[in-house]
Amino acid sequence: MQSFSLSPRELVASLWRHRALVWLMVKREVVGRYRGAYLGILWSFFQPLLMLLIYTFVFSVVFKARWNAGSDSKTEFALVLFAGLMVFNLFAECVSRAPGLVIANVNYVKKVIFPLEVLPWVVLGSALIHLSISLVVWLMVYMIFYGWPPLTVLLLPFVLMPLVFLVMGVSWFLASLGVYLRDASQITGILTTVLMFLSPIFYPASSLPENFRELIYFNPLTPIIETMRDVLYWGHLSHPVAWVSILFISLLIAWLGFAWFQKTRKGFADVL
Incomplete structure (x- = not known):
């Protein structure tokens, strides 16, 4: 039976080896x-804008939410909210699709040479x-x-790391x-929705008891989310220690998730 590396180095090395394949699949x-939509990729502009307008109306007009007690600017509220929403949307899009990734690509499972680990990339x-x-x-x-x-x-790439x-x-x-x-898939969908309201997207963390x-x-x-708002809107980096801590934790989670995937992938073909 083929063995798969659990090394943290392999986590990035696999992406580098198959970068051409990953880029081709991303474009596809x-x-x-x-495909087939009249507006094409323009929908990727309109959809977040529409949701932004809805959230802004509900939270800043109906519920009178504010980021600063002395500010009544709806533009400020919309931009600060949108900054946090971009972080969550990326997380939610990837995580909500993850449980069905291998199942949706059964034909790749049968091909021993196909690097299944690149599908999340x-x-x-x-x-x-x-x-x-x-x-x-x-x-x-x-x-x-x-x-x-x-x-x-300009610090945004480091914030997203x-x-x-x-x-x-x-x-x-x-x-x-x-x-x-x-x-x-169903469990992940519910937990993702719960996580959205347990994240400081629509409200500042300081507003909590x-x-x-x-x-x-x-x-x-x-x-x-808070660091994203700092560098985009407020113009400062107020939590550098928190950033370093979350980077370390994220690297650990990435390696553990990768090791789990590599360890369990041997049984994919039997189950599917």
């Missing part, structure tokens, strides 16, 4: 999603393209109302689990 994924690549489009929309709106964004925007490894670790784990437990405020930081998305 993005193009295929909008393909979904992540597609999600990163959509995040990039959302980011362009965010920057356009910011420049219309406030001018040039702060220079801390923990998110990438966190997403990959969870995706590898769920991709394998989905083969053996078909209920994983003292006894709940510490609990929200057990959510690994919380420091990433």
